[in-house]
Amino acid sequence: MDLDFVEKLIGAVSRSPIAELEIERDGTRVRICRHAPGAATQAGVSPPSASAATVAPASPAPAGPASGRHSIRAPLTGVFYRAASEGAPPLVSVGDVVEEGQKIGVLEAMKTFNVVEADRAGRIVEIAFEDRAAIQSGDVLFVLDERF
Structure with a gap:
């Protein structure tokens, strides 16, 4: 999906009465999702605007059945944050067990903070980038072991 299109959607939501x-x-x-100004998003990030977006692949890449490993990839290009806000502890660390839908990172793109969620349950076995790293769409952010 084109980032210009996403930016236009965000602008349309911010100017309209719809909440989501x-x-x-x-x-x-x-x-x-529209949030009241100053309200924190579900990940605890306070974006500079009144809206936040969650972007996720609609159909995750299939995992190799023999390995039990699954890669969670960046849905867009931006800056990767391991914590929900500056000074907060990382949302997850290597060895943590996560549930499907759990917030595991944040991507900032065009001054919009996007929550990265686990698309399945598993144990974090690798975090591919350090905090504040510039990432490209499709980069592997996390590797999960589904056989936890």
Whole structure:
């Protein structure tokens, strides 16, 4: 999905009375929720604008059945944060067991903070980037062992 299109969606939501918008296009799902100014998003990040977006692949890449490993990839290009806010502890560390839907990171793109969620349960066996790393769409952020 084109980032310009996502930016236009965010602008449309911020100017409209709707509180939430979810759209799927080209295998990527985007969910935009309006929050009151100054309110924290579900991940605890206070974005500079009144809206936040959650971007996740609509159909995750299949995991290899023999390895039991699954990669969680960046849905967009931006800056990767391991914590929900500056000075807070990382959301997850290597060895942590996560549940599907759990917040595990944050991506900042075009001054919008996007929550990275685990798309399945597993044990974190690798975190591929340090805090504040510049990442590209499709980069592996986390590797899970599904046989925890």
